[in-house]
Amino acid sequence: MNIDSIKNGFVIDHIQAGKAMEIYDKLNLNKLECQVAIITNAKSKKTGKKDIIKIDKNIDIDIDTLGFIDPGITINIVKDDKIVDKFHPEPPKELKNIVKCQNPRCITSIEKDLDHIFILTDKENQVYRCKYCEMSLKK
Amino acid sequence: MRNLIDIKDLSVEEINNLIEVAKDIIANREKYSHKCDGKKLATLFFEPSTRTRLSFEAAMMELGGKVLGFSEASSSSVSKGESVADTIRVVGCYSDIIVMRHPKEGAPFVAAQKSTVPIINAGDGGHNHPTQTLTDLLTIQCEKNRLDNLTIGLCGDLKFGRTVHSLITAMSRYKNIKFVLISPKELTIPEYIKKEVLDKNNIQYCETNDIEEYMGELDILYMTRVQKERFFNEADYIRLKDYYILNKEKLEKAKQDLCIMHPLPRVNEISTDVDDDKRACYFKQAEYGKFIRMALILKLLEIN
Numbered sequence: 001m002n003i004d005s006i007k008n009g010f011v012i013d014h015i016q017a018g019k020a021m022e023i024y025d026k027l028n029l030n031k032l033e034c035q036v037a038i039i040t041n042a043k044s045k046k047t048g049k050k051d052i053i054k055i056d057k058n059i060d061i062d063i064d065t066l067g068f069i070d071p072g073i074t075i076n077i078v079k080d081d082k083i084v085d086k087f088h089p090e091p092p093k094e095l096k097n098i099v100k101c102q103n104p105r106c107i108t109s110i111e112k113d114l115d116h117i118f119i120l121t122d123k124e125n126q127v128y129r130c131k132y133c134e135m136s137l138k139k
Numbered sequence: 140m141r142n143l144i145d146i147k148d149l150s151v152e153e154i155n156n157l158i159e160v161a162k163d164i165i166a167n168r169e170k171y172s173h174k175c176d177g178k179k180l181a182t183l184f185f186e187p188s189t190r191t192r193l194s195f196e197a198a199m200m201e202l203g204g205k206v207l208g209f210s211e212a213s214s215s216s217v218s219k220g221e222s223v224a225d226t227i228r229v230v231g232c233y234s235d236i237i238v239m240r241h242p243k244e245g246a247p248f249v250a251a252q253k254s255t256v257p258i259i260n261a262g263d264g265g266h267n268h269p270t271q272t273l274t275d276l277l278t279i280q281c282e283k284n285r286l287d288n289l290t291i292g293l294c295g296d297l298k299f300g301r302t303v304h305s306l307i308t309a310m311s312r313y314k315n316i317k318f319v320l321i322s323p324k325e326l327t328i329p330e331y332i333k334k335e336v337l338d339k340n341n342i343q344y345c346e347t348n349d350i351e352e353y354m355g356e357l358d359i360l361y362m363t364r365v366q367k368e369r370f371f372n373e374a375d376y377i378r379l380k381d382y383y384i385l386n387k388e389k390l391e392k393a394k395q396d397l398c399i400m401h402p403l404p405r406v407n408e409i410s411t412d413v414d415d416d417k418r419a420c421y422f423k424q425a426e427y428g429k430f431i432r433m434a435l436i437l438k439l440l441e442i443n
Contacts (some may be wrong), residue, residue: 105264107245112222114249122335132245133266134333 009034010061011083012053017041020051020069021114026065026098032057064092068099071126093120095128099137106133140250141439142258145311146269146309153438154309157273158280160434161427168201171433174442175204181234182208184261185241185439190403191261191270194425195238198432207234212436224253231255238441257439265301265369270435271402272305274428276362281427282398282420283358290356294321294383295363295408297328302402303363304332311340318344319353323373323382326365350383355392360385362401362408362421386410393418400424 015023020038027138029036034057044050055061063111065090066073077085095118101108108114108130117131143149149157164171174355182192187210196206223241226403227250230237239247240261247260247267252279262268280286284339291310293303293339307328308315320328327346337344354360362385370376384407385399401409401421413419437443 103244105244105266107223107241107243107249107263110243111224111246111249113224113382130245132248133264134244 004035005081006035006056006078007081008055009055009059009078010053011078012055012066013074013076014046015046015053015073016049016070017044017047017049017051020053023053023066025067026069027062029053029055032059034059036086042062063089064095065098067091068128071122091120091123091126098116101133101135102138103130103132103133103135106130106135108132142247142260142299143269143435144247144251144258144260144441145267146272146305148269152362153277154273156288157431157434158277160437161277161430163283164433170214171202171437173203174437175199175440176203178202178204178236178440179234180204180208180436181230181237182206182261183230183237183239183241184208184210185212185239185246186252187211188240188262189439190425191240192238194428195259195261195270195432198429198436201429202388202433202436204235204436208238211435213432218380220380223249226250227254227258236436246344259435259439262329265299268301268305268430270428271302272309273431273435274424275302275306275400275402276309277427277431278420279359279398280399280425281425283396286310287316289358290315290319290353291359291361292319292321292357292364293328293361294350294385296326296365296369296379297322297363298326299366300363303328303361305330306361308336311336311342316342318342319357320344320346321350321353321383322346323348323350323379325379350385351389351392354389355394357393357397360393360397360399362399362403362405364406364408381407383408384410385413387412387416390416390418 020040037054039052041049041054069090074086076083097116100116108116118128118137119131121127121129182195184192199206210348223246231254238259238261239250241263244264244266246263247258251258260269262266297303365380367376397418398420399418
């Protein structure tokens with residue numbers, strides 16, 4: 001299967017197999033007018049299979065969301081057909097309105113106009129806790 | 140402006156300072172009787188808690204201040220759908236300091252973001268209850284004359300009991316503290332408390348379901364109630380509610396200077412035959428609660 005390389009934009013590589021659609025949704029990639037390719041279950045030497053997303057435009061990409069969903073991914077920045085930079089996103093220290101607190105006893109379940117905020121309390125194990133009720137986030 | 144939302148908001152030095160002020164209040168009641176003249180404390184109890192509310196109200200009255208507020212949500216504008224943020228903005232116009240209890244976890248934190256006056260969390264759901272922890276610390280300091288070098292037994296519902304979780308967090312900051320965690324296997328301490336508090340601070344602890352196994356080693360025995368509202372299955376509650384009943388017989392091997400504590404109210408977990416034992420400190424503990432709340436009100440109002 002062949003998918004064209006991109007001229008300017010991003011290749012999000014080494015996505016855990018099955019997570020590409022979650023990234024597509026969370027980054028609102030459906031709202032882009034440029035070409036976006038989603039490749040699922042691509043062959044991977046390291047993990048057997050992986051997902052890949054290619055975005056054929058230099059957009060303001062949400063690194064925090066990517067770092068939260070899967071810090072193992074590689075973000076390749078492509079300019080004039082060449083990869084000019086690549087990096088792994090860090091798990092963000094704070095998540096703001098990326099996920100909602102699922103604790104029915106949390107004040108965010110009833111109070112209007114509150115941001116849903118999670119804080120990274122354990123970087124090693126990637127534990128995020130709600131800023132209000134401190135309930136850990138289940139990914 | 141400072142608030143007290145979580146016991147972790149206070150440094151060890153600040154806690155020690157509050158305890159010193161509370162001890163001075165106990166020794167010199169008259170000296171403090173007009174410290175809050177002209178000040179008003181609002182008690183906003185979005186869920187009933189008569190004991191905690193009366194303790195705060197008594198504390199403010201003993202300082203010469205006045206109190207206003209409500210004791211349940213149905214008698215407030217919340218029943219009309221008002222948000223916490225709006226309630227706090229309004230009450231801040233009528234009072235100098237606000238005490239708040241709310242069934243939703245994190246509500247006092249939201250209040251503190253919007254308030255123009257200091258906020259004290261008097262319990263938010265199963266989350267925090269920092270003035271209970273301060274009460275426990277003052278009790279331990281007054282009864283044992285130290286907050287370090289202690290073996291503390293925590294008995295009962297260690298899974299859902301927020302007072303236990305907060306006390307472990309607070310005591311883990313003092314030197315040479317050992318915990319004996321006594322609970323049925325269904326109500327053991329959550330893994331995150333072990334990992335994020337006990338292991339992280341290299342605190343020595345052991346777990347057992349036998350209240351008598353380590354009785355002779357304890358300096359403090361902190362009993363807790365199995366709370367009905369935490370159970371989805373009534374059969375489980377009925378099976379576990381009387382799992383531990385502390386009585387004179389079980390105290391036979393205990394140290395003579397053991398301090399028996401309980402956040403109250405108790406149901407059956409401490410037999411009334413223990414009440415007259417000189418080691419029973421739980422009613423004194425309730426009184427210490429008033430004194431530490433007096434010290435806290437003074438601190439947050441910046442009155443020396």
